[in-house]
Amino acid sequence: MNLKLIYPILLFTSLISISTATAELFPKLAIDDHQQNIFRGTITPERAWWDLSHYHLDINVDPINKHISGTNTMKYIVLSKQKRLQIELQAPMQLNKVEQNGKVLAVEQLGYSYFITVEQEQEVGKEYQLTMHFSGHPRAAVRAPWDGGITWNKDDNGHDFIASSCQGLGASIWWPNKDHAYDEPNNGAMISVEVPEHLMDVSNGRLVKVEHNKAKQTKTFHWQVTNPINNYGININIGDYVHFGEKYQGESGELDMDYYVLRDNLDKAKKQFKDAKRTIEAFEYWFGPYPFYQDSFKLVEAPYLGMEHQSSVTYGNGYQNGYLGRDRSQTGAGMLFDFIIVHESGHEWFANNITHNDIADMWIHESFTSYSESLFLEYHYDQEIAFEYIRGKRLNIQNKSPIIGQYGLHQEGSGDMYDKGGNMLHTLRQIIDNDDTWRSILRGLNKKFYHGIVETAQVESYISDKSGKNLSKVFDQYLRDIRIPTFEYFVKNNQVQYRWSNTIDGFDMPVRVFINGKAMWLSPSNKWANISVDNEQTEDKADKVQVMVDANFYVSTLNLLGN
Template sequence: MNWMKSILLVGALTISFVARAQLFPHGETFTRQDTLRGTITPERAWWDLEHYTLEVKVEPEKQYLSGSNTMTYKVTGKPDRMQIDLQAPMKLTKAVQNGEELPIEHDGSAHFITLNQAQEQGKSYDITFFFSGKPVVAQRPPWDGGLTWQKDSNGLPFIANANQGIGSSVWWPNKDHPSDEPDHGVVLKVEVPENLMDVSNGRLIDTKHNRKANTKTYTWEVKNPINNYGININIGDYVHFSETYQGEKGALDMDYYVLRENLEKAKEQFKDARRMMEAFEHWFGPYPFYEDGYKLVEVPYLGMEHQSSVTYGNAYGNGYLGRDLSGTGWGLKFDFIIIHESGHEWFANNITNKDVADMWVHEGFTAYSENLFLDYFYGKEAASDYVLGTRMAINNDRPVIGTYGVNYEGSGDMYYKGANLLHTIRQLINDDEKWREILRGLNREFYHETVTTKQVEDYISDKAEMNLDPVFDQYLRDIRIPVFSYTIKDGTLAYRWENVIKSFDMPVKVWIDGKEVWLEPTTQWQSKKLDIASPTLIVDRNFYVAKMNVMGE
């Protein structure tokens, strides 16, 4: 992929805002709606999100939502119209500021509001958006996204949203772009039938009985910044249990909400949550949301990393629905959904990508967290076995980095190619404590921030004290796997990198007749005199590379 050319093409699309579809380097076709969703448009650029107060009434039998979102924002630039996102069939029915209804121009999923009141730079304002409708029903959550309307074994409604890819605007109106999070969090007021409970993000601060309507309203408060797709509603016949974890920042409330019928199974299976917290605070630093607590909530789909309200549907068993994704056996030592989705609290929720093209920052690091969980409890070799086993899931079909400005992720390889990239970098640093400090440092440096992949790459290179640009470019922006090409003749080893970008010069550890040797190949042939005429050469398995003896021996 010509990366810079891709960026320039996205820029051209952004500027022109043409309605027709455009073709991009890997055959992707994008439309004006993709650009409106994926770009910091002028109507998004002049204001900064500060807070949401989201009120929603959920009517299970009608599969219907209605409510309002009062948004607080600060003027940071020259005011223009305001872009708010809400996807059909949901309808944005009204926008009100200071009691005055504002004009709305609808353009697909983007809605442009003309503000009548003067907007003074540096000052904060409120605007309330009213919405209603039957949201998209998720057919295969969490992959396709939307609302899930199911019933438990007792015939009671069991409802949840999962909308990472499709976007939170699939069910409520907001600034649906990952670069801007509400700095001061969100309040969620969710009205549900009297016999059900809503569990959402943050802490429960109020429960109100609406006796005439035979409903209850649960009010949850999130004090920290939160990404839009992490905001969730989970509705069912829940029961609750909890524990307190003494973590790096003191006492952390860990709350669990499960269907009544699964309480005993959950009390046993959810012990992995405590183990997760111990391992990840070791590797990544303090849990990023002590103020909001940690929750694990049963839902009618597999699971998702909703901030401080991680959702769970892994059938109360280890592995990924009972399977070991690595094929090594180590994946059955933990509940995949508890470990993976909770790992996102550090990478996705604490550190969030500015553009979904950089989604590998979420998924690569979190897939790698599975390996680090094993490292903490079962040792380094077990962890290596696991992450190397996941290579069988890598397709190398297209670059891990997606296309910028059009809400387009890169290859699904962002998970385990991303994990193996990080595992390889750990070998290059060759100092486990230094590597651990880099991971913890990322979570300090970018605490509660949105980032670009360049910021993450530069931070790792800086703290590792080595130029890792060629390594990131090879694994994130190219689809080829480096080949260590070599030959040994008359006691001389000749070697180089093949199948790589021109600048690729990654050091590699090899074993020559059982002796550890570090080499520094480039794309040009180099040679090294050996003590043995015809030794055996093995490339260290922890480097995600291939090996080829050009003499065929």
């Protein structure tokens, strides 16, 4: 996408030196992990001057040798006159050569970052392309999708069952690319995957053709993505797949919904995947039109739990409701839907449509999508079930480190971005106190930042502006601090004394409370305030006064007198 957000540029050029080592394909300088994370997480000068417009990933996947080889032809638009650009490819994959206009280009290597010097003058506003040749045995996934790479499995019939997953770790774990979230190819990607004749590859977008190579006994599947796509969303899924599908009449017309599953699981999938259409229906209501009608929607069986690959959502939940058959909320509501279908499909709006600029802001992906599970329940069941579900997920929150990570270091925040982040959004909904406004905010985010790259400040500002409330302290408390606000109170002389504690300075979140069953709004601060209690109700006895904070606010409550 066009550059929208650029962090302060750090000049790294002085770190590069040409080595005379002959053991390397390219001159290489070793760096430590911290230095590599800076190169990976920062918009360097070697990234900033060019804007991605298209990838054509053209690869051969060899299951027997667990080997991948091929090319990535990368198109880009010149933004300023430079000649040195940065891409990434992680070991043990090797970048073999880079060509432009038939000429082999000079390349320097710094860790797994590569710096390519083009020969011809780069004219501002003009599109150029270069082709990167690469090969190797990509890292095998350790515990996909959390510690990803390539999963090399077999199905129950002994057929190869292979898939990629690389969120966080980065797409450069298996193919060379501009491995930073701030820039996506404006015009999408072509993904061409050659596999053994008896297998199928399912990737992103739409299948445009299949080529047979009788001599090699292989097939090449060509998949076209027309929309911008984040690099970790590009995937391969290889197996003995069968296909079925359906049409959905959605907000933007007819949506093709296609399903690819292992041959033996077809009957189970036809039953379980009914949740896919229900998910699109619910999320179009809450978030707006599915963002990728041109590229269709696919649900693809994978040899791991699942991942939000754009228009090619992967599924491995065992054809059962819940999260691997259990309810993460411990309320029973989590068993009313297939967690992976709902959660990973929710990422089509938050992660694929709206994408974070820096991985430190991954909460934008995960908090909204974690919250979307309760919205699914509210749409298809009722609000009471949905609210109970989101509150139940508080059992999983640890509050050990902030939700937002450290910027410029390729460092995500804590896992609390899921359940705590979801409960923060649920709390914001209570503060806004108007469901129509809340829904318009969720839909508005997906319209305002359609196919966009965002940072936290933009999301915060949008929600505050559209709600008409200054929510900055609420975001600071839940995203950047680990403490849960405590509503402290005591009753004395027909007065309820109250304040916030365990908070950042200036925390001023309004809260709905029930005093003797009567709902009212209070605006606590870090200083004591008070409210008079109806004498007739209390009979002048403090122990008759009951104070309860609305459970839908993610806060703690402490009665200092213990009455």
